[in-house]
Amino acid sequence: xxxxxxxxxxxxxxxxxxxxxxxxxxxxxxxxxxxxxxxxxxxxxxxxxxxxxxxxxxxxxxxxxxxxxxxxxxxxxxxxxxxxxxxxxxxxxxxxxxxxxxxxxxxxxxxxxxxxxxxxxxxxxxxxxxxxxxxxxxxxxxxxxxxxxxxxxxxxxxxxxxxxxxxxxxxxxxxxxxxxxxxxxxxxxxxxxxxxxxxxxxxxxxxxxxxxxxxxxxxxxxxxxxxxxxxxxxxxxxxxxxxxxxxxxxxxxxxxxxxxxxxxxxxxxxxxxxxxxxxxxxxxxxxxxxxxxxxxxxxxxxxxxxxxxxxxxxxxxxxxxxxxxxxxxxxxxxxxxxxxxxxxxxxxxxxxxxxxxxxxxxxxxxxxxxxxxxxxxxxxxxxxxxxxxxxxxxxxxxxxxxxxxxxxxxxxxxxxxxxxxxxxxxxxxxxxxxxxxxxxxxxxxxxxxxxxxxxxxxxxxxxxxxxxxxxxxx
RNA sequence: GCUCCCAUCGUCUAGCGGUCUAGGACGUGGCCCUCUCAAGGCCAAAACACGGGUUCGAUUCCCGUUGGGAGCACCA
Numbered sequence: 001x002x003x004x005x006x007x008x009x010x011x012x013x014x015x016x017x018x019x020x021x022x023x024x025x026x027x028x029x030x031x032x033x034x035x036x037x038x039x040x041x042x043x044x045x046x047x048x049x050x051x052x053x054x055x056x057x058x059x060x061x062x063x064x065x066x067x068x069x070x071x072x073x074x075x076x077x078x079x080x081x082x083x084x085x086x087x088x089x090x091x092x093x094x095x096x097x098x099x100x101x102x103x104x105x106x107x108x109x110x111x112x113x114x115x116x117x118x119x120x121x122x123x124x125x126x127x128x129x130x131x132x133x134x135x136x137x138x139x140x141x142x143x144x145x146x147x148x149x150x151x152x153x154x155x156x157x158x159x160x161x162x163x164x165x166x167x168x169x170x171x172x173x174x175x176x177x178x179x180x181x182x183x184x185x186x187x188x189x190x191x192x193x194x195x196x197x198x199x200x201x202x203x204x205x206x207x208x209x210x211x212x213x214x215x216x217x218x219x220x221x222x223x224x225x226x227x228x229x230x231x232x233x234x235x236x237x238x239x240x241x242x243x244x245x246x247x248x249x250x251x252x253x254x255x256x257x258x259x260x261x262x263x264x265x266x267x268x269x270x271x272x273x274x275x276x277x278x279x280x281x282x283x284x285x286x287x288x289x290x291x292x293x294x295x296x297x298x299x300x301x302x303x304x305x306x307x308x309x310x311x312x313x314x315x316x317x318x319x320x321x322x323x324x325x326x327x328x329x330x331x332x333x334x335x336x337x338x339x340x341x342x343x344x345x346x347x348x349x350x351x352x353x354x355x356x357x358x359x360x361x362x363x364x365x366x367x368x369x370x371x372x373x374x375x376x377x378x379x380x381x382x383x384x385x386x387x388x389x390x391x392x393x394x395x396x397x398x399x400x401x402x403x404x405x406x407x408x409x410x411x412x413x414x415x416x417x418x419x420x421x422x423x424x425x426x427x428x429x430x431x432x433x434x435x436x437x438x439x440x441x442x443x444x445x446x447x448x449x450x451x452x453x454x455x456x457x458x459x460x461x462x463x464x465x466x467x468x469x470x471x472x473x474x
Numbered sequence: 475g476c477u478c479c480c481a482u483c484g485u486c487u488a489g490c491g492g493u494c495u496a497g498g499a500c501g502u503g504g505c506c507c508u509c510u511c512a513a514g515g516c517c518a519a520a521a522c523a524c525g526g527g528u529u530c531g532a533u534u535c536c537c538g539u540u541g542g543g544a545g546c547a548c549c550a
Contacts (some may be wrong), residue, residue: 122546156479165476165546179547179550200543201545204544265486267486300501301486301499343522354511354513432510444511444512445510
């Protein structure tokens with residue numbers, strides 16, 4: 001039997017990292033085993049579901065590098081199937097109509113829970129045999145009163161609950177709409193899903209869903225529950241407290257490779273390996289190696305992983321990824337110009353060692369994208385490093401650079417050395433800092449020779465001239 | 475409260491009875507390198523929650539305790 005899996009998010013917000021990881025596990029495992037992976041939007045809650053959210057989920061998954069088969073299906077478009085399944089259940093007496101109102105149930109529930117016992121539906125309508133014309137009613141599944149609703153979880157091992165813990169759950173609202181559990185099970189059966197890989201928060205839902213499979217006379221799929229990703233406080237991720245949306249990380253300058261790498265390692269490991277490409281994830285991911293305990297998402301580890309990817313990705317890819325971030329710290333025109341500049345790849349190569357995110361790289365590359373006459377100087381750096389006495393050496397350097405036959409790091413360094421030799425007592429550091437600020441506006445940049453080499457002869461000259469013109473007098 | 479689940483450094487984890495004076499990674503501290511910022515190299519501090527068993531022998535198996543989490547809807 002061929003493997004079929006699905007990722008079934010509800011479109012009630014952005015794709016969040018917990019869902020992204022569940023999708024990643026599904027995707028990787030399915031691809032590894034040559035199965036079919038489908039995406040099903042669980043939009044039965046019409047009030048909370050939005051088209052924007054669905055688009056965000058689709059975009060997020062694509063951006064991360066995942067693909068799926070057989071298009072995209074929406075649960076809302078399968079209502080007929082759900083309704084028919086409920087009718088079948090009713091006809092076979094595996095379910096019954098219940099006329100208890102929410103208020104009545106609430107009152108009875110209060111009585112039971114007051115004694116400390118656990119409430120499950122008391123079965124008042126179970127034997128009443130209400131017909132279709134019984135007035136406003138819900139439909140409840142007949143859940144066995146004894147026995148066990150168990151399964152062999154691919155991650156958690158033997159799992160289950162005693163059937164009596166569950167109670168007869170509602171599968172159709174009084175307005176005729178089916179509930180989530182019914183829809184999920186009917187869809188999974190209909191789509192011939194063989195392996196349900198989902199978050200451990202569904203562990204408690206599984207027994208009831210198993211009862212549903214049995215009532216439907218459908219074969220049980222294999223279940224694999226993966227541990228939750230929790231926030232720094234150890235609790236379930238909260239949109240309020242934690243940065244959770246994939247979009248957020250994308251906008252903060254994290255690469256999809258890094259995000260996948262980070263997420264796959266929370267709850268799964270492969271020996272001591274830390275870095276995994278999407279191809280490696282697809283080749284190596286196994287449910288046997290998945291963990292059972294929940295894990296925290298450590299943003300500092302993400303930073304490190306992101307930089308690791310920044311360090312090894314092809315420069316052309318980084319240049320392209322960098323553009324929007326460059327535009328954000330300058331303007332679209334400057335960013336486009338910089339992206340077309342032959343010197344940018346060289347700068348990116350210098351910056352990969354010092355950038356944890358694309359946003360940070362853009363901030364460090366800003367000086368390059370800015371027009372020469374628009375560069376702003378860091379006031380504190382100027383105060384500290386632009387000493388009047390450095391004016392003459394700087395002018396000498398300007399001349400030495402202008403006389404350089406070839407514009408490359410070694411030549412620039414030679415020019416520096418020449419100026420240093422001419423000026424007794426002048427240190428390499430002070431001169432480098434003065435130039436660095438003149439050319440980048442900041443006291444921190446890649447090596448000064450490499451920086452000038454990448455900036456180019458003309459732009460360096462323009463910036464030195466501008467700095468000299470603004471130089472503090474003794 | 476009830477049901478279910480989990481438990482190795484601060485965090486992610488290796489470990490699937492002896493190889494553990496418990497390994498790696500992030501982070502942290504120190505040193506080196508150095509024109510700044512990084513990157514890199516070296517070193518260091520840092521964990522088997524507790525108590526019972528089982529066993530010749532438990533981080534590894536079992537049971538409790540404690541701690542944490544999830545679920546208890548006519549939400550998904």
